[in-house]
Structure formats: structure tokens, C-alpha cells
Amino acid sequence: MKLRFTFKNAQPVRSILSQLVGPFEAICRYVGQFAGEQRNQMRSLAQGMAIVFPLSLLLLTLSPTSPAQAQSESDVLTPRQVTEYALTLEKLEADFYRRAVVAAQNGGLSSVPQAAKDVIVSYGQDEAQHVTDLSAVLPSLGGDPNAITIPTNPNYSAILGRDPFANPTDFLMVGQFVEDLGVAAYKGQVQNLLAAGDAGKTVLAAALEIHSVEARHAAGVRFLRQALLGADVNPWISENAGSDEVIYNENRTGSPIPFSSDAFDGYATQSEVLALVGPILTEAPQAATPSPTPQPATPQPMPQPTPPAAAPSQSPRALW
Amino acid sequence: MKQPVTLSASRRSLMKWGLLGFGGLMASALPKVAAIAQTGDKTLTFEATDDGILNFALLLEELEAAFYAAAVESGNITDAKELEYVTVLGAQEAAHVTFLRGVLGDKALFSTADLSFNPDGLAAILADRSTILNTAVALEDVGVHAYNGAGPSLTNPTYLLAAGSIVSVEARHAGGVRALLGRPTTEPDSDRLIQDADLVAALNPFKGKAYDELYSPNQIVAIVGSLGILNNPINGSLVA
Numbered sequence: 001m002k003l004r005f006t007f008k009n010a011q012p013v014r015s016i017l018s019q020l021v022g023p024f025e026a027i028c029r030y031v032g033q034f035a036g037e038q039r040n041q042m043r044s045l046a047q048g049m050a051i052v053f054p055l056s057l058l059l060l061t062l063s064p065t066s067p068a069q070a071q072s073e074s075d076v077l078t079p080r081q082v083t084e085y086a087l088t089l090e091k092l093e094a095d096f097y098r099r100a101v102v103a104a105q106n107g108g109l110s111s112v113p114q115a116a117k118d119v120i121v122s123y124g125q126d127e128a129q130h131v132t133d134l135s136a137v138l139p140s141l142g143g144d145p146n147a148i149t150i151p152t153n154p155n156y157s158a159i160l161g162r163d164p165f166a167n168p169t170d171f172l173m174v175g176q177f178v179e180d181l182g183v184a185a186y187k188g189q190v191q192n193l194l195a196a197g198d199a200g201k202t203v204l205a206a207a208l209e210i211h212s213v214e215a216r217h218a219a220g221v222r223f224l225r226q227a228l229l230g231a232d233v234n235p236w237i238s239e240n241a242g243s244d245e246v247i248y249n250e251n252r253t254g255s256p257i258p259f260s261s262d263a264f265d266g267y268a269t270q271s272e273v274l275a276l277v278g279p280i281l282t283e284a285p286q287a288a289t290p291s292p293t294p295q296p297a298t299p300q301p302m303p304q305p306t307p308p309a310a311a312p313s314q315s316p317r318a319l320w
Numbered sequence: 321m322k323q324p325v326t327l328s329a330s331r332r333s334l335m336k337w338g339l340l341g342f343g344g345l346m347a348s349a350l351p352k353v354a355a356i357a358q359t360g361d362k363t364l365t366f367e368a369t370d371d372g373i374l375n376f377a378l379l380l381e382e383l384e385a386a387f388y389a390a391a392v393e394s395g396n397i398t399d400a401k402e403l404e405y406v407t408v409l410g411a412q413e414a415a416h417v418t419f420l421r422g423v424l425g426d427k428a429l430f431s432t433a434d435l436s437f438n439p440d441g442l443a444a445i446l447a448d449r450s451t452i453l454n455t456a457v458a459l460e461d462v463g464v465h466a467y468n469g470a471g472p473s474l475t476n477p478t479y480l481l482a483a484g485s486i487v488s489v490e491a492r493h494a495g496g497v498r499a500l501l502g503r504p505t506t507e508p509d510s511d512r513l514i515q516d517a518d519l520v521a522a523l524n525p526f527k528g529k530a531y532d533e534l535y536s537p538n539q540i541v542a543i544v545g546s547l548g549i550l551n552n553p554i555n556g557s558l559v560a
Contacts, residue, residue, distance in 0.1 A: 122506065194480050205468075216507075
């Protein structure tokens with residue numbers, strides 16, 4: 001496994017375990033609740049989660065910090081570290097939508113209605129803008145945006161255990177996972193930025209500006225799943241949200257904030273997010289450029305498909 | 321374990337809404353001076369403190385909760401999916417009201433009954449399905465900008481996390497209702513009520529459709545005032 005993280009603060013043993021075991025157990029519990037079609041998906045997710053612990057241990061071995069010192073500083077990030085972390089996630093999201101644009105032109109997503117294609121292009125523009133602007137801010141914090149890299153071909157298949165660009169059902173499912181996780185990831189950093197005082201004010205404002213746009217994206221993808229696929233999902237995260245809706249611990253307890261209510265969105269710490277994203281941040285076994293592929297065992301045709309957009313030779317960037 | 325959202329909160333808001341609407345009508349028939357002196361609407365004074373910010377958020381949540389309850393009651397939303405959205409959104413706003421009142425305790429500046437609504441202003445935004453849903457978009461978009469704008473001024477980290485927990489739900493509301501209407505789920509610059517030149521520069525490192533800009537509390541007060549639905553005067557250092 002090839003790690004491309006550039007984060008300076010790897011996590012200590014005890015805090016990693018204490019933060020991961022809870023969510024991991026919760027996800028395993030949820031996995032057991034699913035039936036029918038969801039089960040394969042959940043099994044894949046569980047397999048993905050199994051990668052979490054080796055990855056965590058790998059991070060540990062890279063840690064220069066003593067456990068005793070770092071335990072109390074677990075998931076405490078400086079504004080620069082928050083920005084580097086956010087830039088990593090944004091580069092991944094932008095890359096994810098770039099591949100979706102290709103697949104919408106002449107690949108597995110070419111059957112989606114034009115409205116959904118418009119959404120893919122628009123959200124991709126937003127993520128690319130976040131990359132541009134966070135990259136511009138990072139040097140003022142002492143960081144180097146070019147040092148924040150993702151693999152040439154991120155292993156997106158790690159999420160469901162199969163190519164997410166092969167059909168609309170899988171793509172929108174993964175899109176929901178990614179966007180909801182993005183919302184939780186930004187939310188998980190606001191207290192770190194507040195704690196940094198004046199030094200964190202600009203990044204805090206930037207994080208807030210982005211955070212709610214990611215939530216709009218999540219709502220939009222969820223709406224498409226509801227409207228186009230008849231999925232039992234809403235723009236908001238439902239009560240008792242299990243891992244068929246979100247892949248992080250949405251129903252966090254022990255806080256004065258009632259995260260278990262559908263009126264309150266949960267958050268995710270950096271170590272929780274990196275544990276989930278780590279398997280994607282590895283080089284895919286082969287080039288993952290989306291191309292028409294055989295449908296999975298249970299294809300779900302889109303209602304009222306529109307003809308594929310022409311111009312297969314067009315570069316995806318031309319749409320942006 | 322998640323508690324199921326019940327509609328009782330919405331119904332309570334609705335009853336208060338009806339009563340307030342009637343009371344507002346009565347008050348508006350009185351001479352203005354007398355109304356101020358005897359039955360005048362309570363002035364809402366928001367100070368530039370964490371408690372002031374939470375009270376300000378409470379006001380916005382009360383407005384949203386009352387709006388959705390009245391929208392359901394209006395009978396103008398008939399599509400099953402749209403009715404479900406409006407009903408659930410109202411229940412979630414009511415949950416935000418309950419939460420904020422719980423956090424504020426006796427530091428809450430006003431009760432729900434202290435709020436006075438203008439019946440004509442209400443009738444205007446409840447006129448028909450399109451007006452209701454587009455008003456919902458406007459209220460939710462403004463709510464997002466308001467929470468974002470207040471965030472950096474909060475000093476209590478738990479309050480900031482709570483505001484974050486709420487604002488992303490408001491953004492989901494905005495995105496969801498926008499999608500119902502076939503409008504873009506993110507906010508185009510042309511929809512923004514505060515243009516680039518009027519944004520507080522220090523609060524807005526980035527601008528454009530990829531961002532939900534931070535509005536200052538006095539900008540929010542001006543927008544709420546333009547809706548013409550709230551009679552209570554608003555002042556204080558937070559909104560100065």
C-alpha cells in the first residue's frame with residue numbers, strides 16, 4: 001500500500017483505538033441490519049473498513065510523536081494542518097467529479113438525465129474552485145499546495161468494492177457517501193480553528209463557507225437518488241441513520257448536541273475521516289479511467305434516460 | 321437512539337401562530353402610541369455576546385418554524401412529496417427552537433408568544449405553492465448565511481459546533497427545496513441578497529457559487545425586515 005499523506009500529525013495508539021473502535025463497532029452493527037440488495041454493498045463497506053486498522057497502524061509507525069504527548073493532542077490541528085487536510089479531500093472530490101464527467105459523456109453514466117449531468121458538472125466546478133482557493137491560501141500559512149497530492153488513479157473502487165462510475169445507482173450512492181463525509185469532516189474542524197484564535201479566523205470563515213455548500217451538494221445527490229432511483233432517502237440525514245446513508249458515526253453520543261436527531265448533523269474527526277479515505281488514497285490496481293463496463297448483477301436502469309451526450313472526444317475539462 | 325420527530329411541536333407553533341396572527345391584527349388596529357405604551361410588541365435587544373448570538377439564531381428558527389407550520393396549514397401545498405418536505409422541515413426547525421431554548425434557559429430574551437407577526441405579510445408569503453416554496457428557499461439561504469456569519473464571533477466551542485450541526489441541516493433544506501423547484505441546489509450569485517461589494521471583507525475570504533458567504537447580523541436583520549412579517553423592533557450591539 002502506497003501512502004501519499006503529507007500530514008504531520010500521525011495518531012497515537014490509544015486515541016486511534018478509542019476513536020475508531022466505537023464507529024467501527026457501530027458500522028458493523030449496522031451492517032447486520034441490512035437485507036437484500038444493500039447487503040452486498042454493506043459487505044463491501046465492511047471489507048473496506050477492515051483496511052482501516054492496518055492503515056491506522058501504518059500511520060502509527062510514521063508518528064514521530066510520543067503517545068503520552070500526543071494523546072491529549074489527538075485530532076488537534078493547526079490552521080495550516082486543517083487547510084492541508086481540507087485540500088486533500090477537495091482534490092479527491094474534484095478528481096471524483098472529473099471522472100464522473102467523463103463517464104457521463106460516454107461511459108457508465110451516459111444514461112443519466114441531463115439534469116443529473118448538470119449537477120455533476122456544477123458540483124465538480126465547486127470542488128475545483130475549493131482546490132484553487134485553498135491552494136492560494138496555504139502558502140500564507142507556511143504550507144505548499146503542490147505537496148498535497150493524491151494518487152494518479154485513486155482507488156475509488158475501495159468504497160463499494162466496485163467501480164463507482166459504472167452505473168448511476170452506484171455513482172450516486174458513492175456521491176452521497178463522499179459529500180456527507182465532507183460535511184462531517186469540515187464540521188469536525190471548526191473547533192480546532194476557533195482554538196487557534198486570530199490565526200485561525202480566516203480559515204474558519206473559509207471552512208464555514210465551504211461546509212454548507214458541501215451540505216447542499218449532499219442534499220442534491222440525495223434528492224437525485226430519491227427522484228431518479230426511488231431510493232428511500234431524503235436531502236436530510238434520517239433518524240437512526242445507518243451506514244446505508246452515511247459511512248461515519250452520525251449518531252455520536254455524549255455531547256450536549258443531540259446528534260441523534262435528524263435536525264442535527266454529526267461530525268467526524270480527522271482520524272476517523274482518514275481511516276475511511278485511506279483506502280481510496282492508494283493507487284488503483286489499473287487505470288481507473290471510466291469506460292463502458294458490463295452492468296453489475298442487479299442493474300437499475302434510469303427512468304426516462306436521455307441519449308448520451310455526443311462528442312466523446314471532448315475533454316472533460318471543456319465542460320468546466 | 322434517535323428520537324422520532326413528532327409533529328406536535330409544529331402544531332404547537334401553529335396554534336401560537338394563529339393566536340399571534342389574531343393578536344397582531346388587534347394590535348394593528350390600535351393607535352400606534354397606545355400600542356407601544358400598552359400592548360406594544362416586545363423590543364428584541366441582541367448583544368454582541370454568545371448569548372446574544374444564540375438568541376438571534378433562536379429568532380430565525382422561530383420564524384422558520386412558524387412559517388413552515390403556517391405553510392402546512394395553508395392547504396396550498398398539495399403534492400405529497402412537497403407536503404412531506406415542508407412538514408419535516410418545520411419539525412426540524414422546531415427541534416432547533418427547542419434545543420436553543422434549552423441551551424439558553426433563562427437567558428432566552430423572548431418567549432415564542434412575545435413574537436408578533438404581521439398578518440398581511442404572512443398572507444403574502446403563503447399565497448400559493450410557488451410563493452411558499454420560493455420563500456422557503458429564501459429563508460433557508462438566509463439562515464445559512466446568518467449561521468455562517470455568526471460562527472467566527474462565537475467564543476464557546478460547543479456553541480460553534482452546535483451552530484455547525486444546525487447550519488448544514490439548513491443547507492440541506494435549502495438544497496432540497498431548491499431541487500423540488502428545479503432550481504440549482506447551490507446558490508447562484510444572482511440569487512444572493514447581499515452582493516459582493518456589500519459583503520464584509522474580513523468575513524469572506526472567498527465568494528461565488530462554490531461558497532455560502534458570511535452575512536453580518538445587521539445584514540440579516542435588514543433582510544428579515546424586508547419580508548415584512550415580524551412586528552417586533554430589533555436593536556442591540558450585535559445588529560448595530
